[in-house]
Amino acid sequence: MSEAKRSDLFAVVNRQRACREFADTPVRDADLAPLLEAATHAPSAENKQPWEFVIVRDAATRAAIGELTRQAWELHGRAFSEQRLTPELLAEVDKGATSGIAGAPVHVVVCADIDRGLEATVGSSIFPAIQNLLLAATAVGLGSALTTLTTAFSAELRELLSLPAHVVPVAVVPVGYPAHELGRPRREPFAEHTHREQYGKAW
Amino acid sequence: MSEAKRSDLFAVVNRQRACREFADTPVRDADLAPLLEAATHAPSAENKQPWEFVIVRDAATRAAIGELTRQAWELHGRAFSEQRLTPELLAEVDKGATSGIAGAPVHVVVCADIDRGLEATVGSSIFPAIQNLLLAATAVGLGSALTTLTTAFSAELRELLSLPAHVVPVAVVPVGYPAHELGRPRREPFAEHTHREQYGKAW
Numbered sequence: 001m002s003e004a005k006r007s008d009l010f011a012v013v014n015r016q017r018a019c020r021e022f023a024d025t026p027v028r029d030a031d032l033a034p035l036l037e038a039a040t041h042a043p044s045a046e047n048k049q050p051w052e053f054v055i056v057r058d059a060a061t062r063a064a065i066g067e068l069t070r071q072a073w074e075l076h077g078r079a080f081s082e083q084r085l086t087p088e089l090l091a092e093v094d095k096g097a098t099s100g101i102a103g104a105p106v107h108v109v110v111c112a113d114i115d116r117g118l119e120a121t122v123g124s125s126i127f128p129a130i131q132n133l134l135l136a137a138t139a140v141g142l143g144s145a146l147t148t149l150t151t152a153f154s155a156e157l158r159e160l161l162s163l164p165a166h167v168v169p170v171a172v173v174p175v176g177y178p179a180h181e182l183g184r185p186r187r188e189p190f191a192e193h194t195h196r197e198q199y200g201k202a203w
Numbered sequence: 204m205s206e207a208k209r210s211d212l213f214a215v216v217n218r219q220r221a222c223r224e225f226a227d228t229p230v231r232d233a234d235l236a237p238l239l240e241a242a243t244h245a246p247s248a249e250n251k252q253p254w255e256f257v258i259v260r261d262a263a264t265r266a267a268i269g270e271l272t273r274q275a276w277e278l279h280g281r282a283f284s285e286q287r288l289t290p291e292l293l294a295e296v297d298k299g300a301t302s303g304i305a306g307a308p309v310h311v312v313v314c315a316d317i318d319r320g321l322e323a324t325v326g327s328s329i330f331p332a333i334q335n336l337l338l339a340a341t342a343v344g345l346g347s348a349l350t351t352l353t354t355a356f357s358a359e360l361r362e363l364l365s366l367p368a369h370v371v372p373v374a375v376v377p378v379g380y381p382a383h384e385l386g387r388p389r390r391e392p393f394a395e396h397t398h399r400e401q402y403g404k405a406w
Binding site: 005007008009010012013014016017018033034036037038039040041042043045046047048049051052053054055056057058061081084085089111121122123124126127128130131132134135136139145146148161162163164167171185186187188189190193194195196197198199200203 | 248
């Protein structure tokens with residue numbers, strides 16, 4: 001595939017999916033810059049750009065974040081999700097939460113500054129930026145995933161990363177080169193969830 | 204600019220910004236399909252894909268949504284934002300909320316099915332899809348904006364669109380061809396909001 005085709009918006013969107021197993025290949029600052037640059041071009045409520053990114057490479061900190069993720073999954077996530085996910089997806093998430101995410105060479109901890117932006121608009125102001133980051137990662141061949149599980153331990157994350165009270169952790173995005181090629185995302189056709197004029201009127 | 208360059212992920216990300224004034228040019232179903240297709244490729248918690256899109260073209264319904272937006276802005280938004288926005292942005296949002304959004308030929312009302320996905324994960328599961336939709340619109344030359352103001356009147360939106368109790372309106376995205384060329388988004392450099400290992404350590 002040509003470089004232009006690989007980074008076409010629609011090609012990237014169709015290819016983007018969660019990566020939960022990473023190669024040891026290092027990720028340099030210069031590799032991360034376009035991801036962070038893309039993230040900051042997302043819209044935000046009142047254009048307040050309330051995002052703060054903590055880039056974690058330190059092995060001990062990543063291990064600690066990995067451990068919090070594992071605990072969140074084992075205490076709250078797995079038993080709940082067992083009833084709700086296919087066995088394949090459950091196994092993939094299980095592996096990611098217990099070891100894969102910790103193995104990423106970089107953790108981007110995405111936070112919201114609730115002095116700069118309003119707390120009520122954290123979701124609408126931070127997740128679009130994260131989506132830009134995931135797409136940019138996909139475009140350059142990096143793997144990534146949107147995980148919010150770890151934020152169940154926000155007090156512990158705060159301490160690990162010296163976050164002040166007005167900076168709230170929203171997600172941990174592991175970034176690294178994928179350990180193996182990722183398949184296409186599994187999605188239902190949009191027409192099944194699109195309605196004409198009123199809910200329930202078929203597209 | 205060549206077609207390939209125009210739809211390059213990074214070019215689209217850098218170009219995407221809120222459009223609040225639309226031309227009368229009609230938007231066909233075929234123009235909307237790639238936007239909705241892109242939206243449904245976003246990640247969601249447990250891959251539950253809880254999105255539901257109501258595509259509104261009916262003039263009376265759009266006028267009603269426009270009126271709710273105007274009321275939300277005049278009752279809650281404007282007085283609050285006056286202290287917080289630059290005069291230029293305030294004027295732009297004011298015009299959008301009072302007439303521009305209503306003038307878009309299509310309103311995509313993005314909802315979350317909280318039977319399918321968990322209510323606690325609505326933000327992380329719906330805003331990435333909306334961001335994909337905005338980027339896809341930008342790629343094909345359509346204007347759009349992420350607006351959540353109208354959801355202050357969720358009971359009224361429910362009635363207008365026959366939304367059942369388990370389907371929650373999250374945002375109204377006006378879509379149409381821009382009335383005039385949009386400038387670049389105004390953003391602070393990412394390095395100002397990026398930290399190395401711990402909050403406060405410069406990038």
